Amino acid sequence: DATKDIPTAYIEEEDIPGGDGRRWEQERMKTATFRAGAKDRIKDDYSDELLLDEQIDFIQTSLMPGADEAPKEPPISAAQKKKMTIDETRKSLPVFAFREEFIQAVKDHQVLIIEGETGSGKTTQLPQYLYEAGFCADKKRIGCTQPRRVAAMSVASRVAEEVGTKLGAVVGYSIRFEDCTSERTAIKYMTDGMLLREFMNEPDLASYSVMMIDEAHERTLHTDILFGLVKDIARFRPDLKLLISSATLDADKFSKFFDNAPIFRIPGRRFPVDIYYTKAPETDYVDAAVISILQIHMTQPLPGDILVFLTGQEEIENIQEALNERIKFLGSRIKELIVLPIYANLPSDMQVKIFEPTPPTARKVVLATNIAETSVTIDGITYVIDPGFVKQNSYDARSGIEQLNVVPIAKAAANQRAGRAGRTGPGKCFRLYTAWCYKHELEDQPTPEIQRTNLGNVVLLLLSIGINDLVHFDFLDPPPKETLIAALEHLYALGALNHKGELTTLGRKMAEFPTDPAMSKMILASDEYGCSEEIITIAAMLSVNASIFYRPKAMAVHADAARKGFWSPVGDHLTLLNVFNRWKETNFSTQWCMESFVQHRTMKRARDIREQLEALLERVEIEAKSTTDTEAIRKAIAAGYFYNLAKLDKGSFKTVKHRHTTQIHPNSSLFEDPPRWVMYYELVMTTKEFMREVIDVDPRWLSKIAPHYYKSNELEDATTKKTARKAGKSAAELQGK
Numbered sequence: 073d074a075t076k077d078i079p080t081a082y083i084e085e086e087d088i089p090g091g092d093g094r095r096w097e098q099e100r101m102k103t104a105t106f107r108a109g110a111k112d113r114i115k116d117d118y119s120d121e122l123l124l125d126e127q128i129d130f131i132q133t134s135l136m137p138g139a140d141e142a143p144k145e146p147p148i149s150a151a152q153k154k155k156m157t158i159d160e161t162r163k164s165l166p167v168f169a170f171r172e173e174f175i176q177a178v179k180d181h182q183v184l185i186i187e188g189e190t191g192s193g194k195t196t197q198l199p200q201y202l203y204e205a206g207f208c209a210d211k212k213r214i215g216c217t218q219p220r221r222v223a224a225m226s227v228a229s230r231v232a233e234e235v236g237t238k239l240g241a242v243v244g245y246s247i248r249f250e251d252c253t254s255e256r257t258a259i260k261y262m263t264d265g266m267l268l269r270e271f272m273n274e275p276d277l278a279s280y281s282v283m284m285i286d287e288a289h290e291r292t293l294h295t296d297i298l299f300g301l302v303k304d305i306a307r308f309r310p311d312l313k314l315l316i317s318s319a320t321l322d323a324d325k326f327s328k329f330f331d332n333a334p335i336f337r338i339p340g341r342r343f344p345v346d347i348y349y350t351k352a353p354e355t356d357y358v359d360a361a362v363i364s365i366l367q368i369h370m371t372q373p374l375p376g377d378i379l380v381f382l383t384g385q386e387e388i389e390n391i392q393e394a395l396n397e398r399i400k401f402l403g404s405r406i407k408e409l410i411v412l413p414i415y416a417n418l419p420s421d422m423q424v425k426i427f428e429p430t431p432p433t434a435r436k437v438v439l440a441t442n443i444a445e446t447s448v449t450i451d452g453i454t455y456v457i458d459p460g461f462v463k464q465n466s467y468d469a470r471s472g473i474e475q476l477n478v479v480p481i482a483k484a485a486a487n488q489r490a491g492r493a494g495r496t497g498p499g500k501c502f503r504l505y506t507a508w509c510y511k512h513e514l515e516d517q518p519t520p521e522i523q524r525t526n527l528g529n530v531v532l533l534l535l536s537i538g539i540n541d542l543v544h545f546d547f548l549d550p551p552p553k554e555t556l557i558a559a560l561e562h563l564y565a566l567g568a569l570n571h572k573g574e575l576t577t578l579g580r581k582m583a584e585f586p587t588d589p590a591m592s593k594m595i596l597a598s599d600e601y602g603c604s605e606e607i608i609t610i611a612a613m614l615s616v617n618a619s620i621f622y623r624p625k626a627m628a629v630h631a632d633a634a635r636k637g638f639w640s641p642v643g644d645h646l647t648l649l650n651v652f653n654r655w656k657e658t659n660f661s662t663q664w665c666m667e668s669f670v671q672h673r674t675m676k677r678a679r680d681i682r683e684q685l686e687a688l689l690e691r692v693e694i695e696a697k698s699t700t701d702t703e704a705i706r707k708a709i710a711a712g713y714f715y716n717l718a719k720l721d722k723g724s725f726k727t728v729k730h731r732h733t734t735q736i737h738p739n740s741s742l743f744e745d746p747p748r749w750v751m752y753y754e755l756v757m758t759t760k761e762f763m764r765e766v767i768d769v770d771p772r773w774l775s776k777i778a779p780h781y782y783k784s785n786e787l788e789d790a791t792t793k794k795t796a797r798k799a800g801k802s803a804a805e806l807q808g809k
């Protein structure tokens with residue numbers, strides 16, 4: 073049964089466990105190859121003819137389930153909304169009618185499950201209602217978790233505006249490496265990962281009077297862990313109010329988990345949405361999406377904006393480019409089409425744009441990741457294009473390999489997406505797959521993240537807050553046992569646990585860092601090697617969520633030359649260090665970044681992250697020490713990443729532990745002339761599997777750094793570095809080109 077093998081859960085885009093840049097990059101790489109073919113085709117077609125005649129054949133087969141009763145109230149158009157005052161807008165939301173009832177329900181019950189259609193006002197209004205009703209007496213706060221960083225920020229900024237305060241004052245947010253709150257903050261939006269970390273300092277959440285676990289249906293790893301923790305706390309803090317809010321129909325499951333907590337249902341306004349499927353399967357959804365956008369734009373009446381669900385930033389940027397070129401080419405032959413992207417790393421000034429109303433003579437097309445599925449609501453959407461894919465992480469506990477793959481969505485997600493077309497009036501959803509495929513190939517529900525991800529991070533966190541019996545932790549859905557065991561084994565090898573499975577002093581310090589265990593270990597080990605300054609720079613550069621170099625097509629040669637100027641002969645981590653240090657020498661100049669083809673925004677983020685890591689070093693009492701000895705730096709890296717050792721063997725690299733074949737990424741400074749032993753930061757999957765960010769290591773270091781982990785025969789032939797090259801093979805051959 074082939075369909076059985078298709079994993080279907082949907083990821084949350086940006087803030088996957090710990091929200092580290094690693095996976096983000098992985099995702100970028102993946103998308104790059106995924107759509108490569110399509111882009112070439114779009115360009116070719118574009119250059120010879122218009123594509124105006126090119127059409128996707130859709131057939132309408134159904135209405136969206138449950139959407140046939142049209143609501144009584146007339147829709148509020150985006151233009152009308154523009155004219156409304158903030159107060160009127162607030163009152164126009166479906167939750168408003170239930171304000172008093174809701175406040176009373178919170179007073180009457182400790183735990184409340186809230187179910188309401190996306191866009192009904194749960195996230196922005198409910199915390200405000202409670203604030204207005206006096207739930208913030210005695211300087212207590214109302215907390216609200218979001219699975220995504222972007223959602224936490226954008227919602228907080230919206231609510232600050234509604235309350236009429238500066239962001240960070242009464243209303244604030246907290247995300248990894250960024251705290252925008254103050255003493256006065258009464259309503260605090262935060263990522264689920266941040267709340268999890270707060271348990272370390274405040275195990276009873278004493279500063280909160282209300283905690284809302286929002287977007288519960290997303291079932292991210294952190295949210296799932298929070299369920300167990302807050303349920304436990306509620307027992308000994310009867311004054312703490314808990315709200316579990318969800319957009320979809322999991323309410324009964326949540327209610328059961330929280331000892332049959334009452335469900336507060338907010339009826340949504342939902343207009344009918346016609347569903348269209350393609351007649352035949354589309355081989356290339358990126359191509360098909362571009363055609364469909366133009367097709368809708370040219371055949372459907374105004375007003376009515378388009379929302380397209382894509383899998384990642386790179387894909388979005390490519391479609392944006394392709395569309396803009398065609399729009400330019402078509403000129404005045406078509407009405408104005410405004411193309412706007414929304415994805416996790418989009419700078420916040422750009423995010424604001426998608427919320428601006430569309431001029432009546434134009435149409436807006438929003439190219440979004442699944443962030444627009446439920447976390448972010450854009451008004452005025454009438455048409456949804458759903459290619460049916462999402463990027464999702466997977467983890468193989470046996471090999472330790474983590475991947476982000478593009479996979480088909482679940483039916484539940486497909487229906488969420490379609491529902492976005494019917495918020496302000498009747499809409500249409502164009503699915504770029506067949507009705508047969510929907511019926512037979514899509515799973516009903518996504519798999520919760522906890523069942524398909526590496527648990528190293530949360531296991532360390534749980535142990536550090538005193539939860540030692542992980543097997544009997546109160547999970548809504550338990551993770552696979554092998555994954556738990558693999559996490560414990562990894563932590564043991566890193567020295568975070570002793571042989572009894574208890575947290576060591578090192579482990580306790582590691583938990584202080586909001587980074588993956590391997591990175592935390594690397595940072596702590598830097599003390600011993602006298603290179604804490606260099607290591608936190610490297611850690612910060614690895615943690616940024618975007619690429620460091622840019623490469624405009626017209627200047628590719630210059631950009632490549634500039635990048636090579638930073639190269640270190642011993643590996644990419646040192647290259648990153650070079651970039652940062654040279655930028656620092658220019659006193660963090662923007663001009664220098666431009667001249668060096670380095671992304672200024674990314675560098676600023678690296679600097680912010682570095683500052684925070686610096687503060688954390690102080691907290692664990694590690695002195696700032698600096699060295700120019702690249703061997704010491706590489707040893708500190710190896711102390712954290714010794715798992716990721718690979719050896720050149722008969723022309724290709726194999727991981728030492730699992731004999732997994734892989735290669736150095738062509739962007740690496742070690743690609744041309746590979747050493748025999750390397751240690752990588754991560755594996756990325758594109759056309760092939762590559763090791764990204766690699767350093768040259770001496771296996772003899774490992775017998776000291778990880779004596780329990782490697783057997784001496786696994787580390788042998790330490791003295792024969794670069795023998796493969798001596799045998800007369802070129803670098804290209806060795807890389808299997």
Ligand code: CDP
Nearest residue numbers: 190191192193194195196197226227230449
């Ligand atoms: O949480 P739920 O999906 O129920 O709704 P919400 O996020 O509270 O959104 C309520 C309304 O606020 C929607 O009409 C959004 O368009 C609007 N909103 C906004 O204008 N700007 C934001 N940053 C967030 C929400």
Ligand code: MG
Nearest residue numbers: 194195446447
């Ligand atoms: Mg919401």
